[in-house]
Amino acid sequence: MSVSVDKDLLQMTAKELLAFIKSVKERMVKEGQIRRRTELPSIADEEKPYDLPQNWEWVRLGDVGQIVGGGTPKTNIEDYWQTGEGGIPWLTPADLTDYKDTYISSGRRSITESGLRNSSTQLLPKGSVLFSSRAPIGYVAIASTNLCTNQGFKSVVPYCKETNKYLYWCLKYKAKEINENASGTTFKEVSGSDMEAQIIPLPPLAEQQRIVKILDQLSDIKSSLVEESNESLRIISEYRSIILQDGIQGKLLPQIESDEPTSVLWEKCIEQKDSIVNKKARNIEELPQITDDEHPYKLPSGWSFLRLGEVVNFIGGQQPEKSTFRYEEAEGYIRLIQIRDYKSDSFKTFVPIEKARKFCTKDDVMIGRYGPPIFQILRGLEGAYNVALIKAEPRYSILSKEYLYFLLKNRVLLELLESLSQRTAGQDGIDMKTLKSFVVGIPPVAEQERIVSKLVDIMEILDSIESELLKSKETAEKLYESLLRETFNPLDKV
Structure with a gap:
């Protein structure tokens, strides 16, 4: 999903981009779109994981985007929930389970304007970066339309909409760390203040676009390889089942009259x-x-x-x-x-x-x-x-x-x-x-032995092919993870 970008923004350093973002934030406060929040603490030198390239800056996530939670309208009030088409898309983390696309426009359910007004859920504008903050932590997607979420999200509404794809990839990388540092008794959860405090590297917007392009391409390659491997694995599984059925129905080998x-x-x-x-x-x-x-x-x-x-x-x-x-x-x-x-x-x-x-x-x-x-x-x-x-x-x-x-x-x-x-x-x-x-x-017992021997030979060949496909799939995943690490934390070689 491409967006046109102001040429002036593309020429800014990260420091200048931050100043622009701050001016946007101030304007939104004055216009009553958002509330003024306490300034986030500055980033101490010991918090910086590594030295950044020239013209980059370390920032907290709350410096570049508003962190927005969600809510659930009362389920026993029918007027709050849209039946049939229409309504406002309302997402839960379950809607992102096994979701592979970057952008999302709807979930399983939708709410009405009344449901929006009478609950703690908030309308997220198109381009917001959704981040599931519990059950589980770490699902990431970009809203391709205005939508709402339940309380299982701490989403990011970028002050500069052109940064949303870069923030998406940042959070894809940070998800594991955020999950590991989360707390909770019944289940782990990330608070809004935790999300605001996350430290990320901010490159100039032109560099962000180059990074996004590379990561998008790699993601497409990985997805293609994984899909091809999954399809091959499905075919092998089906072939394994067919061969086994043939074996136990006497179709795999000819019968021997002397048995x-x-x-x-x-x-x-x-x-x-x-x-x-x-x-x-x-x-x-x-x-x-x-x-x-x-x-x-x-x-x-x-x-x-x-x-x-x-x-x-x-x-x-x-x-x-x-x-x-x-x-x-x-x-x-x-x-x-x-x-x-x-x-x-x-x-x-x-x-x-x-x-x-x-x-x-x-x-x-x-x-x-x-x-x-x-x-x-x-x-x-x-x-x-x-x-x-x-x-x-x-x-x-x-x-x-x-x-x-x-x-x-x-x-x-x-x-x-x-x-x-x-x-x-x-x-x-x-x-x-x-x-x-x-x-x-x-x-006959003698034929059982022959069938078993043949099935074992075939299954060993299929196991070998399956193993190679799984290795190929794992390699694609590792390369993808490696480039993410190299992009957002070049010192993390684990």
Whole structure:
């Protein structure tokens, strides 16, 4: 969004620009547009992070713009809120969640003139720099029209409108620091006085425009790279799902006639319950016979349709008392595995071995019972597992753990369970009856091994491509952050 700039302003040094801004501010006070405020403290030498180039100046944010908060009209008074089109745009920080554009003209809701007059919200002029000051701190955008915000903003109305894009980029850089220095009990918040006191470098306006042009270009390049990476990652995710579905429906590899059919081995499993696993499985829940109309796809040669509950034992976890938890390894303690541990080791928890009842090994197939997202299929950790996890254990030698891992990643099963998920203490939970009754095709054991081998090879290739795309995306983000640091704090090399 380009703006025409007075040529005289472009020829000013930062000191002269500040004098001009001060004269604008004085005029606005005299005209009653703003109230006269106490002079902000001068900037001491020790507050200046580095030496500025010639003709630049250190300033406080309140020296170059009015800091304006917001408010919320009473929600129970209908006259304050605009229904349908029209009204005054009214924004909350939620309206900037995942918002990528520089400029914004509206949010989810609008208020009426009456709502504006009868609340603490204020009308921000076009060109104001919006800055979310709580929940969360640090969203930045420029108003492309007159609008209002709720109390979750401390926005900047520049005294010299031509500086707004530079101030936007300043606040994009300063957001992290402002958030780190914020205070609050229930949640962190930035006050108006905190925003006024922020120290920023002010270059001449011509230099501001050059900086803005470079940062805009870099932002566009970064956004393009990130969008391309995200699209490629989406395609890989979709391809991964398609390949997996092909694998568990017998479409990935040809069937081999000499493989012992699943039906033959299934009869043997029913007759011969001689393994430890089978002894545990003797009290199997009776499940209804599978009818022809339940067949989800054309069955490949040698395969059999069975219900998951017939071939898999689902073993729920156990929750030791929180008073027994410790967060460092110790003799006589075992790791308590939780869903989050499969993504990060940052929250390791340990419990006394004698208090643990349910255990898993690294090759066990585990299911995230609650969500969102529900029905995460996990493996790779060893210890005792809590109530949010279920161990999926093959009942018989008819099914390998490796094949079961891929079998449970069935997209159709996930979508079904998501649609039937039950709310438990604010979390989505798995409908166990549906899970056990779900009909799956079981290939001959030899074919299971071939399918697993092929899927592992394909997934490794996809993982490698995905890793490179994520690195490319991360590099674009780092270059962007690096140039921001170099622009606004050349001594910050972190």
